[in-house]
Amino acid sequence: MTSKEMADLTEKRHDSVKRTIDTLAEKGVISYPQVVDGEKSANGVVEKLYRIGKRDSYIIVAQLSPEFTARLVDRWQELEADAADPMKALNDPAKLRHVLLGYTEKVLALESRVDALTPKAEALDRLETASDGSFCLNDAAKALQVPPRKFTARLQQMGWIYRRPMGSTWLAYQDRLKMGVMEHKVVTGEKSDGTEWVSTQARVTAKGMARLALLIGGEQVDSCTQPKAGKQAAATGG
Structure with missing residues (x-):
């Protein structure tokens, strides 16, 4: 879950949520979050978001607004349900884009590995088949x-x-x-x-x-x- 989603759930300012996350991480209460790119604004600025794990998100929301912890639990249940049913991503353009980007990165990594191994494989094949001696x-x-x-x-x-x-x-x-x-x-x-x-x-x-x-x-x-x-x-x- 992103810090932006957490801000929406708790009805807090996103910058305030990020400050709370930074404070908790510095104290060692939660892990330092992963920084990801959010949506690009009208003036071309890409907002930086924090990606938070399940355990740490509970701690952060309890710190921000205990009364909204139930919303967080409900949201995590939704995310886990979506993960269990990949077909739901087809009805959500944002999720579909995320899934496709993930697969694209995997394909590119595999293609890079194939490109690196191909010359070696071809050399071994030539060695094995070039001569019957x-x-x-x-x-x-x-x-x-x-x-x-x-x-x-x-x-x-x-x-x-x-x-x-x-x-x-x-x-x-x-x-x-x-x-x-x-x-x-x-x-x-x-x-x-x-x-x-x-x-x-x-x-x-x-x-x-x-x-x-x-x-x-x-x-x-x-x-x-x-x-x-x-x-x-x-x-x-x-």
Whole structure:
């Protein structure tokens, strides 16, 4: 309820009501009210109103004119009834304007948020769909601007990759392979003695890169913990 409505209910001057509100607020009896714009006068001056809550309005009216407290109670009941039935606003231009302004502000806020998130979403979409290939761990770290060692430690912490006992290569957990965020690639080469070596390489898919861009892209990962022994044992056990 506004201070203007309270002045009308108690048949007091609006400036007098505002002074009473200021005095009570300074004494800590009520909360400091919110200041809102009222109607514009003929000479173009916008009157400043106080917006008062239910509890404080009872205190203010009791201070101004105890005999009119019943009017205040009736008015609050009307306001609460209107709030319970939004269709009543359609018959009141002032209330309808207030409701529409409220929705307009919400829409503008949502549009602003969408505008801020759209470039990021488009970038992630391009990352996920531009290529059907995959990235080795070093290349993935560079693309996400995370130091390679910290990147692998973070993946290990999150349960994406692991090493077998005495193993030197990283492998992807089975659930990450099923999710399509990691894959294994068999790499071969020739040793100095002419024999062939075979290695399984864990690689991050384009889908995985999009996921990691949201999870750890650009974050500080200075303190990465190792996965628990139980999980490591379970992983190495197949």
